[in-house]
Amino acid sequence: MNSLGARTPHRVLLAALAALVVALAVAGGPATGRDRALAADGNQTTPPTVTADVLPTVQIDGVVWAQTTIGNTVYVTGRFSSARPAGAPAGTGETPRSNILAYDLVTGNLITTFNASLNADGLGITSSPDGSRVYVVGNFTKANGDNRYRIAALDAKTGALVPGFNPQVDYRARAVVATGDTVYVGGQFSVANKTARSRLAAFSASNGALLPWAPAADNEVFGLVVPTSGSVVVAGRFTTLNDEPNYGMGALDPVTGATRPWAATGTVRNAGTDSAIYSLATDGATVYGTGYQYKSGGVGNLEGSFAADGTTGAIRWVAGCNGDTYSVKPIGGVVYTAGHAHDCSPLGGWPQTQPWTYQRAVATTADARGKNQGGTFSGKPAPALLNWWPTLEVGTFTGQVQAAWSVTGNDSYVSYGGEFPKVNNVAQQGIVRMAVRTIAPNREGPRYQADFAPTLTSTSSGTVRVSWQTTWDPETRDLRYRVVRDGQTDTPVGTVTVGSTWWSRPTAQFVDTGLAPGSTHTYRVYADDADGNSTNSTLGTVTVSTNTDPVVLAGDSFSRTVTGGWGSASPGGSWSLTGGTSNFRVASGAGQMTSARNATTTAVLGSVRGTATDTTVTTWADQVPTAGGVVLTAFGRRVGTNDDYRAAVRQVAGQPVTLTLTRKVGGTQTTLASLAVPGLVGTSGAKLRVRTQVTGTNPTVVRAKVWPAGTTEPADWQVSATDATAALQVPGSPALSTYLSSGAASTSVRASYDDLTVTDGGQG
Template sequence: MSALWLTAAKQVVAGFVSLLLATGAAITLAPVAANADSAPLNPADPGTPVTVTADALPTVQINGVAWSQVVVGNTVYVAGKFSTARPAGAAPGTQEVTRNNLLAYDVRTGELITSFAPSLNAQAMVVTVSSDGSRIYVGGDFSAVDGQPRARVAAFSTATGALVPDFRPSMFGQVRAIAATTSTVYIGGNFTAIGSAARNGLAALSAADGSLLPWAPQPGVGSTSGNRVPNNPALNASTSDDIMSLLLTSGDTQVVAAGRFDTLNGVKSTGVGALDAVTGATRPFAIGKLLTNQGVNSAVYSLTTDGTRVFGTAYDYYGPGNLEGSFSVTADGGNILAINDCRGDSYSNFATGGALYLAGHPHDCGNIGGFSEQNPRINKFGIAVSVAPVGTVGSRTLTNSNFRGAPAPALQNWFPTMSPGTYTGQAQAGWSVAGNDQYVVYGGEFPYVNGVGQQGLVRYAMSSIAPNKVGPAQNADLTPTVSAVAPGLTRLSWTATSDQDNANLTYRVYRDGDTTTPIGQVTQASTWWNRPTLRFTDGGLTGGDHRYLVTATDPAGNVTSSAWTTVTVAAGGSGLRAYETTVRADGASGYWTLGESSRSTAYDHAGSTDLGVGNGVTVSRPGAISGDTDTAYRFGGTSSGIVYSQNATPAPNTFTVEAWFQTTDRTGGKIVGFGNSRTSQSNTYDRHVYMDAQGRVIFGVNSSLKRTVSSATGLNDGKWHHVAASLSPAGMALYVDGKLVGSRADTTTGSSYNGYLRIGGDRSWSGDSWFNGQIDDVALYTAALPADRVANHFSLGSTGKPLNLAPDARFSSAATYLDATFDATSSVDTDGSVASYAWTFGDGGTATGATPTHPYAAAGTYPVTLTVTDDDGATDTATAQVTVLAPPPNVTPTAVLAATSDGLAVSVNSTGSGDADGHIVTYTWDFGDGSSESGATATHVYAADGTYTVRLTVTDERGGTGTAEQQLSVFAPVIVAADAFNRTVTGGLGTADVGGAWTAAYNAVRQSVAPGTGTFTMVPGAQVGSFLNGVAENRADLVTTLSLAQAPTGNGLNVLFTGRRVAVNQEYRLRLRFQANGTVYAGFTKLAGTGTDVLVGSEVTLPGTYTAGTALRVRLVVTSGADGTTQLSARVSPATASEPTAWTLTATDSTASLQAPGGVGVNAYMAGNAVGTLAVNLSGLEVRRVR
């Protein structure tokens, strides 16, 4: 047994093809537009860029909403309104740690960065990074960070995570937008003043100290006439000029602002405009004169840039706005590059790899060729469009026609499912999207992603690093409908499924329980809203029951299967016919062999439109096809001798109809045509092939006038003849016995009406209505069949031998500036194979092969010609114009280095380095002593004390370099105290290796040393401790390892590390409060003349919960400055992990009596209501002098 191939339903301009797709009612399916996904057919096509997959990667979760994100190196900073974070997979309320409105996580793992935990006392609305990557700036509604005053804006070091102490502007009103260079910070929002100086929502600050700069553009409000919120006249009478987003472009010389305003400095700039970065003057920005989004109900919400383009998103809610999607414009001048006219507000955007990812709630992208409004409504909270324009905006624009016909991007096949949340009460999912060239990260209030709990934050990745586990959807429509259309022949049809991140799926058909070897397969594009019908014909079957199963497989190998379907087949089939195979291969959308042995139905062997048969038809007459036993119909020349379709459809204007006929009748008659009556004589009819009384075959189309082309006379000679007639934009053509016998170019359309396919009879323009003779193998096509295909059909049908058909040359191209790539793998040879490919590139260059590349020397448009040759020597050519552009000047990468030293050892990293128009390929370090290293991070140990210049050089993919330098002073460590506790002592701690004897201050009897460990044995209510009074330091760096052998009980246990003890009850300490529930609080305290602990700064909660036996690395640095102030810094982290660079907490204090040098020590106190004993263990204590 063998099988025919699969075919997919195609769109035409209704008519014959719509008819052929009908069973009980007319069905018209659109062809699926080219959609990119994680594995597009042509990754080089800018209209189908490679996207990230829809796999939701495990990511830290939050208990609120994320408003803004920025990716710096491998760190994602998240600003929003939340109070806790928890690991991926953890249910709400479990495994939570405190994170107040700001956090950071590793984009590669999704894990929370434990060393970055600032506490903001109100929501943060925006987080951004300075142009050199050295700082992040955060804005919002907060008034304090870690207990320190910060009026709605703050800065943090990306190297250390520390709050920048000297950046403390005082904002009066919300900060919602920030853009920053190394020297200037531009602020936007709805504030009215900074300090005592008035500012209307826009201002510039010095990055050095937060002082106000003269830059003061004036946004202005617009008309309220477009506001129309139902039943809310007060809101409709309101207006706003708030700033919602800021962006630096053009080498940091221009600030682009977006928001609710209508003017900037009195110049019309609705929703978006450009400002001079120095003077604040308004610059030309064309799209601001076309947008109408302004006021309280409409705005331009976000802005991003890729260096040369500015991308923006917009929203409108019963306001005057004319855009809810996104736009792409030139950074210089704001001229339109692409308009994404999806309906449904868009809040954030991020462009990478040729795709623009959007966060919002689109529900209708029909105006750019995507999904239309569904009933009930379907929102897609995360989508992607191409950066490149591929079409135009349709006529259904919002509010006005300003964007009709504008260049439009292509909607991509990337549809992860992010569920709307309830936290804000706005039923949204994503509010923010950011990323890099490997990851795309969304933030918002969604509780689930792809049906799995993942609250507020999620990552997606390129397929090379993603799980690739999101597969085709399971649909009941995938189960095939199977019909036995003839003895030994079955016909299957099913509806394609869809995939969240792959448009092109491979469908395989299996028979009779064999799921190893498919009997047919095809790759077909589909989307969730456009799932075409696929069909398959299986022939040469034995009589009896046969079962069929269909699978859908995506490019990653994920498979979805249908259920098995059983059909009973009559015996007697003779296998597949060569002629039928060829007709289907040439794209027949409907094909009736007219070989049935009963008169009830004429089965469609290419589609699913079976035809009715009149009583005047005789079946099982000898057929036309040479060497073929399939039979023909005999038409009796009466009104009942007809074959007809069952449902009316619009008449087509592009088609080919072909048939075989045989007659000796001298009255003529209709062979095949289209008319407005199903079985009686039509009053409106054309697009018909008929014979006149002289034996001429005539093709007629009524295009206000009756237009015909005809053959010579004498075709009523009793022989089988082949006829094919086509109508297309090229005109009319008539072929008889494989040769063109007539054509005309003045007729390209026919009458407009709904009608039926008629075979064997209906009114005609000359001759009888009813054909008297045999008709066989009628086929319809959705295009004008090429002449060589017509000739081949005649040759195969009349002699049994096919002609050699010329191949079909096809190619696509893509260009990255001057470098062009070409792909001719879509070229085909239907009766053989393509043997060779030859190219000319229009500049004198040539190449061979299916997928060449070609570098052009200069920008321009070049004619590229492809010649393909098949295995029998036939050729075909295709020519297309290819435009290449000169590359823009390379934006050199930015090098940002961070260095930390520990004695003579230095660790360096390049966090914050980046390349605005590409990516960094190499990192080279020069340590200033003749040594060098490579890589994004490095370590080095100097041989001697000194000050060295550390230089980082980064190189991008185009050879551009950026450098950064830092003077670094290193010193061999001065060890003022050290104790490995490598001895055995009871009744105290004995003598340290360096620093002298330990002096027991409390409960010496409960102190002991065993090799490697010093131990305090605690009992309820006891205080135990010792000091190294031989140390006298005011710049001490103390490091030790602490563990508790048992879990605390009652009110817990305090362990205090003294970094400076000037005298009894005169000391600075780090206090760790261990609670019975595993919570650990860390805070600085001081004793200033009494035994009462006084908190210095605020306590922080350490991440996670403490379990007995866990070793903690504790570092306490206590240093005095010349100004009489002591700086306190501490890190507490798991001893088994690398020590973080960020401090767990910092504080300052200037108590005069504590500014002298002092000793160091450790003591502990156990609550009086605790139970039993508890061992506090110390190991490896060391104190260095900070230099």
Template sequence: MSVVGLVVAATPSIATAAEQPSAGAPPAAATTVAADGLPTVQIDGVVWSQTVVGTTVYVAGRFANARPAGAAPGTSLVPRANLLAYDIRTGVLVPGWAPSLNAQALTITASPDGSRIYVGGDFTTVDGQTARRIAALDPTTGALVPDFRPAVTASVRAIVATADTVYVGGDFNAVGSASRLRLAAFDPAGQLLPWAPGTGVGRNRDGSVAAGAGVSALALVGDQLVVGGRFGSINGTATSGVGAVSATTGEVRPFAVGQRITNQGDDSGVTSLTTDGTTVWIGAYDFSGPGNAEGVVAARVADGSLVWDADCRGDTYSTFPVGGAVYVAGHPHVCSNIGGFPEVTPRVSRFGIAYSQATTGTVGTGTWGNTAFRGAPAPSVLDWYPTITPGTFTGQGQAGWSVTGTSEYVLYGGEFPRVNSVGQQGLVRFAVRSLAPNRIGPVAGSLATPTVTAGGAGVLSVGVTTTSDRDDRNLTYSLYRDGDTATPVATQVVDSIFTTPRTVTLHDRGLAPSSTHTYVVRAQDAWGNTVTSPSSSGTVSAEPLPSAYTQTVLADGATSAWPLGFLTGSTSGDATGAAPLTVGSGVTRQATGAVAGDAGGAFALGGTASSRMVAGAAQGARSAPQTFSLELWFSTTATTGGRLAGFGNSATGSNTSYDRQVYLDAAGRVLFGVSSGSRQVLASQAAYNDGGWHHVVASLGPPGPRSGWTASSSAPHPP
């Protein structure tokens, strides 16, 4: 049997495995801020909490001084005792707001109208005046509000305020002489209210009773107050690390995820709660405790039913949802259980990342602690990876402890000394694209020397492994020839996430036979940032340039076209350069083919295993297309039947699984078979094993397989 002119055209075009979108591709609606760290006032300690009122960011922590952006440690110091404020638009310190606390502030928030700034922590004085672990401050002057003076007996770690009530949580057992077990409420005058739910101790991993039942976070929507911490119960009702109570009565409300999370005790708990009014995002940690969550769990505020679980390893300290994303301050070091980045050795923690708010997949089997979240809905890890360097101030080796922001800015606070390798201690801003410099580009020096190989006639194929970009997932790869870096000869946009490097192959066509050329590949993000590979050279095969017939086929949009007339060793070129054929030793060339004026001739196949030809074996496996047309010319007098072309699972042609096959039966009829749930086969009525040249086209697509055959031709068919 002789075959000539095998062509594949697919809609959309067939992509190699290297070009397929990854399984965890994020939804288009999830758009992150830029990864550029904007100049922001710095501190000399640690930031625990932040809140925004208008254009002012209020910051709470443990520090003694502020200094301008760009100032080295110990220089240009401005005293600030555990509190400061800065302008969100400029990052510049607000000069007139400087209340002084005698110990650290752990939480800060504003009243709904912004007329008060509430701060809680370990302090007992503000500007020398008594204020036991909670205070209300003027947002303009920083002055202590004189009529708000509760006396809380231990640390206040969480505050949420309405117009008429201030709810607090922490480690305390009393307010003044009144018993309050880690939860309390005050009116705007600082008077303790009767509202008095309480948290109870949980158990540690070894079954021992925990020493405390502290509250770390609060989130309020209407009458539903969600409570997070290290407890094992609320009002005696078992709920692990998170639960809900009525903001009016303090009665326990059903909150389903509190029965699914197992974080509680001395070394495990819930660290943060953030809500948009419908969903609450729950940050968690576990350090050899009984917990099963270290990432972020999203639940419905109304009843605690699960939305998704971002099942990453590495504690989460704070979250901020905006623009379809959820930003995280923590130290996640592996997210492969939800399709994200894997664990590496030595361990690499990513101190600022973002998840999609949308559900995009499911949790795998590698869950933490127990199996409660296996198979649960999961988000994607977005392509947002600013480099935030861990600090040493707390001795815990962490970077960010707090993240918040607005619709335009995402704000991180913590103990980090640098952001993106630039000195920026403790505070940093990230902005939406329209406000950002957008200078974070593909990783410098990350493109290896390309591989140049001869493809089909007049084609050189240039392959390079993808790089990555810390805030742009889709990069444009451009091929430049012989020193001309102004006009690329080929471009391709490729999904380029660092967790799944792949090979990009770019083709330079129409080159003179036996000519030699030098190439570089440039990767560019949407903002013009680039990285360029070293140069590499290759020589075009001696095969003549494609015939007029082949050129017509290419112009019609073929994704691969094999003229089947020339051999270079055991390879026959693809006129597109995409997928050269590996040709068996039983294939021989014959001078005359089906197309008049085409000097390529045809290949004669002997009907044995050595007569097999495999397209793109060197490029690796690819997904068989769902919509395509495959066409070829053939001539045979065989009465044994056999395959003409199709898709299989072997790089040698020894397929154990195959589909989308064009083949002949013993009677010489042409058949096209597809298996998609059920087997479907189309067959010609006439036989075509008469020795003449025949043209067959097999197509797959809605509503199913289709085939066409030309009549016999006793002479070569004109182009």
């Protein structure tokens, strides 16, 4: 391992991800959710990432340690001796470039007019605020053949040394940031311009003169940024700044060097020989950082990334993934990182696997969207993990088993640098660029998997259930699956849309109906993404049954323990929740949801969609108020977030239970039928069995009944209605919800749900 501090992690956080099984009826519509967050909390808009397309980019023959961007030009530094065009094998089309180059983000081509050289590694690079200069620091002692001791200023257009700027440090410099008149440098040095400086120094941008700014760090400095607050934020493996405790990070006065308050170290603590805050970046108001921690039981707690207020250092979020992270770049509401994350379960991502599975490039939202679920930072605010999964192959140049070390970019492009030989299995060594969707080729599509094959069963007369393990796409989480019968690709018998990732590929199904009993058919499934890219399954054959049993679409006995959610029904797939994940849990054999006064919490089986559902569930409330009431609801057809058919059971203590069928369209709720159920009285903790049936279209028949759990189900439906409202004559999903009236005396209620069954009612 070299002195750059990259490490292979030893700490393992074991995590388990339950298998997701999704049972689906007929569903339509195109693939959606191209940039959908995996762990978002609330209804914020998800920012778009760049695509995962590999754009042709200049290549290098070594390793990239750092990059910076000025307009559409990327300046790259590291350890390499030549550059070659995209697509050129090593040794062909080589242009000498010694440890530094520039390339065009729009074309991907080497900028030949920028021609500079360093005689050893460049480790850090930045630009002057006006974009006229590039400052580079590292291990070198010569730049462009002239003596330049570990720091140089280059003309941004030509690469020529800037006259009159020749500061010196006596040992490795790693970090550099520039303001209008000052260049701040950090590293492992102890002398600057022949004057004692303890790992931090500042120089005049005009003539390289050493400035009085002289804070002291007790160990190496890795990162420097200057947010709009004006502080110089410092990161590394130090434990003190100016002899004051500042564990891995701190803020300094830009003129005096005095320490300023920096609250982040109260949460994120990385320092010492085997741990550090490895990199910093800023968008002005916020400072973003990354960390690594090498030895189990060491003095670090961060391997992922974080965001902190640029003035106070107060933590805004922590991405509690495990796996050292080396570089960070915020662009357009997205935070891109480079490293080797191997467990992102705290963000709703992939768990620790055996053998370990790594993701070398990761994207999250720039703002908090929820909380870490488990891990070191459990309960702390977290960003949402975004569905963007380029595959960077591990390189061999440094011998550290790494791929990407650096990320930079602008509003249209992202550039990753490192030692990878391939990206998405395309030969592309050391540097790769990716672009936003409007200018990218958008050719990365659903991945073919050997187990993407239909399983065909026919247990109900005239119907065939087509089930398959879903595939995944590096950009589109929600893929559309077309089910094609007998080779009729132009007229699929149905489409379903399912969310999947490379680590969570649920089993999906479609029920084909109206078939002649005893007939034989073939089926193939096609997976389409948002850009029209497609892959297909193998072909299957089945003979149609003559049985008349209803098809089970979903079932949940809640025989598991989950905090901050409901997990997954089997069959039925993942429960999606509204009303705050902290209000949901699965415990004591029931799915529980807590609702505040005048608030609604809802759990939806969004992957189960159809026009015929028969839902039965047991439900009860821990307390039934004497005024206002609590409403426990079973939805038969929920379309989107505002349109539905539902059966609502309203309880007020000591009063008859009311069962009401309603229609809701565009936020307006209309009563279709209602009944005060004879013999049922609102009682805290009393378990009720509720059955809701919604079948057909134009019109739809809606029916419901409620009775005490453990007693015989009433033979007749207690309330029924027909309705043909256009917005609801489409497939929808089953759901459950709880509402506590504003007139209730208590501030909240906890409702429980158990023994859920959803079938098609034998409707096919």
